[in-house]
Amino acid sequence: VSTIIKPEGTNRTGEFSRTNEFVYFVMFGSAKVLPVSDDMSGRTDARESTEKEIEWRNLRRRENTSIRAARPNQFYAVFVDQKTGSIHSVSDAIPEGVNRKTVKVPKGCVAVFPMKPDGTEMLWGKTPEPFRKLVEQGFARVQNPEAGEKATIQYLASGTVEKILAGEVKIVDKDSQGAVRGYFIDHTIMPKTTWNKESHNAQTAGTLILKALLPDRRFPFPKSLYAVEDALRIFIKNKPQALVLDFFAGSGTTAHAVMRLNKQDQGARRCICITNNEVAATEQSALREKELRPGDDDWEKWGICNYITKPRVEAAITGKSSEGKKIEGEYKFTDKFPISDGFQENAEFFDLTYENSIAVSHNLAFSRVAPLLWMRAGSQGKRINAIPKSGYEVVESYGLLIDLDKATDFCKEVRKTESVRVAYIVTNDDRRFQIIIKRLPESVEPVRLYESYLKNFEITGGE
Numbered sequence: 001v002s003t004i005i006k007p008e009g010t011n012r013t014g015e016f017s018r019t020n021e022f023v024y025f026v027m028f029g030s031a032k033v034l035p036v037s038d039d040m041s042g043r044t045d046a047r048e049s050t051e052k053e054i055e056w057r058n059l060r061r062r063e064n065t066s067i068r069a070a071r072p073n074q075f076y077a078v079f080v081d082q083k084t085g086s087i088h089s090v091s092d093a094i095p096e097g098v099n100r101k102t103v104k105v106p107k108g109c110v111a112v113f114p115m116k117p118d119g120t121e122m123l124w125g126k127t128p129e130p131f132r133k134l135v136e137q138g139f140a141r142v143q144n145p146e147a148g149e150k151a152t153i154q155y156l157a158s159g160t161v162e163k164i165l166a167g168e169v170k171i172v173d174k175d176s177q178g179a180v181r182g183y184f185i186d187h188t189i190m191p192k193t194t195w196n197k198e199s200h201n202a203q204t205a206g207t208l209i210l211k212a213l214l215p216d217r218r219f220p221f222p223k224s225l226y227a228v229e230d231a232l233r234i235f236i237k238n239k240p241q242a243l244v245l246d247f248f249a250g251s252g253t254t255a256h257a258v259m260r261l262n263k264q265d266q267g268a269r270r271c272i273c274i275t276n277n278e279v280a281a282t283e284q285s286a287l288r289e290k291e292l293r294p295g296d297d298d299w300e301k302w303g304i305c306n307y308i309t310k311p312r313v314e315a316a317i318t319g320k321s322s323e324g325k326k327i328e329g330e331y332k333f334t335d336k337f338p339i340s341d342g343f344q345e346n347a348e349f350f351d352l353t354y355e356n357s358i359a360v361s362h363n364l365a366f367s368r369v370a371p372l373l374w375m376r377a378g379s380q381g382k383r384i385n386a387i388p389k390s391g392y393e394v395v396e397s398y399g400l401l402i403d404l405d406k407a408t409d410f411c412k413e414v415r416k417t418e419s420v421r422v423a424y425i426v427t428n429d430d431r432r433f434q435i436i437i438k439r440l441p442e443s444v445e446p447v448r449l450y451e452s453y454l455k456n457f458e459i460t461g462g463e
Helices: 128-137 145-150 157-164 202-212 224-238 253-265 283-290 304-318 357-361 364-375 402-415 431-436
Strands: 003-004 021-023 048-053 078-081 087-090 109-112 139-140 152-156 167-174 180-188 243-246 269-272 392-394 400-401 422-427 447-450
Touching: 087 128, 087 180, 109 145, 109 253, 128 139, 157 167, 157 180, 157 357, 202 304, 224 253, 243 253, 253 269, 253 304, 364 400, 392 402, 400 402, 402 422, 402 431, 422 431
Parallel strands: 243 269, 400 422, 422 447
Antiparallel strands: 003 021, 048 180, 078 087, 078 109, 139 152, 167 180, 392 400
């Protein structure tokens, strides 16, 4: 794809004045270009209209931390009419310590509570009064009323409700429960191979944005934030859980663009940025004159990662510049808002190190290995940062078993935690490892430590 990055051109003696660069897209497997809101050419074209059914969300919260005791005002009964299968009414919040079975159920109804399959009392995603309003408006429903007290209660997210009220959603009718049925009207068109958009100007949308974030620092030729945003949108606009990998992060434009995409549709896309901490050649000479070498703190602080990438990501999230000041100006085009608003995002920064295999095998380097286990399991939820005193620990996305004598308790806890993806088992005993993994749910991937992992931390050269 040819993209205009400097309409006025770059003057070069005896050559054409360059206005463009090229974007290369390599598609693997089922990857394909998706229609977007404009064709990128700068022209106004007819757009195809497609209909996308509104999305219903489950009212019961699924995070392990969302238990009844956490927010008692979000634990109550939703009464479902057994004859019509619709929501009859909603009880008030049930105080902590009060048995849910003492709640009086209206005649002909069944009480549905936010319960996990194992019987744990959880929370609903709304307090009683806001949820009653959703029911009244037709923005709540029962997905499977025939399940009785195990029925699934669903609702429309606030963003969807806002679009319905704004007329951006076509309401067709209401179902037998009185819940609305409708469609998003999506006007889209396939992007062309020549891009000519004001937002892709590398000076105004790249250099000047970076200058606002890092006024005391310089980075040569940063990409337009909006150009990277558009390039990503073409492939992941319908993938709110997408994982984006940037092998050469540079100034961190890709991570910044992913944040903007998430804000636009309340997505939870993640971005892994990889970069070295190379110091510019012109600066290396001056540092060597001061008898500094790579690895010294006063050398490393000038590297691209520490000096540009990390501070840029921090500034974008917090809305405060590298100087600690509120950033002036605003984002433009697709989503306009003050840069100082920042983003509701999390960021973790890690330095890749080499650890002695003996230290790792004796748990002496666990705190440095711990982030890798967390990232291997999806980089979500809590992280196990220290060797668990109980012999095992289970968090949202993974579990760690150190003491094989606690395998029974560990497997029970893993089965209770629905979101667990990976189980790390520390053992060199193949027989015991095989016995334990047979007791784990099929959805959980068993990973053996340290026999396989140690090889990744061994220092080469026989040392």
